[in-house]
Amino acid sequence: MTAAGTISQASALASDWPGNFWLHLLVFALIILAFVILTVIILIWLERRLLGRIQVRPGPNRAGPFGLLQPIADVVKILTKEDTVPGWGDRLVFWLAPLVAFVPVLLVFAVVPFWNGALLADLNIGILYVLAVSSVASVGIFMTGWASGNKYSLIGAMRDIAQLISYEIPMMLSLAAVVLVAGSLSLNEIVAAQDVPYILLQPMGFTIFFIAALAEANRTPFDLVEADSEIVAGFNIEYSGMKFAILYLMEYSEVVFIAAIATSLFLGGWRGPFLPPFLWFVIKMFAVFFVLIWIRGTLPRLRIDQVMAFAWKFLLPLALINLVVTGAQVVFWPQAPYWSLVPINVTLLAALLLLWARFFRLGGSRVGI
């Protein structure tokens, strides 16, 4: 904590950086919007190219060098499509749904530190704010599912609720362990406290958080919400044109959001040698993207009962054990040197994962939803 204090005060950007409060708000709102949209465009291109490479095909390579202009061509194509609204659905809710889904994801970035002190608002409830605001986005997904008046949309939305409620619990417990170690809820303080990235100090916390975040952002292997082979395209089946574009943007912004949070909480955020802090932040985020795309290219989709059982029988007990172990370490051994804590925690992770994997069984043969 003392080390954190010195770092955050030494080189921190002033909390009203370009001079006054309103200017700070405006500048950072624009930075966040540009950052999210730009990253999403690069991410979509990267995902399609890398998936192509993994599946031994070229991927998009016609528009511009290496297909770099492909996302722009896609945007133009989407925006010129006819904007259809189903006549049997709920029109008002249908219109509002993409916005309700997208805005909370964008709001989360208000507390993400791009470098020391460079964030819209350094709230002292940082992580809680992230969890609270991101849970609102699911309301938008239910709205899409309901307002479409389509059974596949509805099934997609129902799956989203079930998945979200289940995976939020291990996610919160793993984040609570991080808060225990860092001694603060503010994301900037947590980054400043990471003399060793928490992925080493909290290997189990990171594993649980990463899996739960995959489920929350509906990424493979948890993309049951839009399982094309089962429910066509899930919640966004009736959407087209601009509204579809916003839903698409929302999905990829969620990926950017989990990458940003994973970077800030577990990978040391903007901290790193030689390069400027902002560059470190972006490099770490793209490392997380790479792993996400790699997982998508490698793993098949799970069944809904497997997804549920995995959350409740596998992740939840491990998250509870992790919280207890971390609490004990913080209380009884607060001055523990890193060279002893890191091997202990990594060994514990390996042992518990192997043990739990042996005992993990799916209940019966009944398949719900």
Add this chain to the structure above:
Amino acid sequence: MGLEIAFWVLTIVAVAAALAVVSLHNIFRASLALIMCFLAVAGLFVTLSADFLAAIQVLIYVGAVAVLIILAIMLTREVQRGSFSNRLNVPVLLSTILFLGVAVFAVMATSWPVVTLPLLEATTTALGSELFGEGGFILPVEIAALLLLAAIIGAITLVREE
């Protein structure tokens, strides 16, 4: 000034949303209005410098309670027709106005004790030590946790098939 504008906007949104919850016929839209109301109340907490409470309000009420309500609605048939009206409209209106009058009178007539302590910079630390620290509310917290656990186990036992 800014705080007053925020207060009035949030209050109007909260009251309008609450009215929409009871007056809309489509239950799904009513539940969305309920979410709006919860969010406005969370905003009111923020204006009172109770940031932790605001985050918890959004997390629990929007993220969990409202979501479960919507889940229940999605499992319900014939939502579009909504709730049936009956002849109790007028008595309900009268008793609601009576209750509102009594509540407003009670709030206005009470002389509330005013604390002149400075605002806390970080509310979470104070709340944590108050709830879990020595001489705090650790026993009620534990009892509440036990009660919730009993409720969960009871619910699971009730819906088991065998």
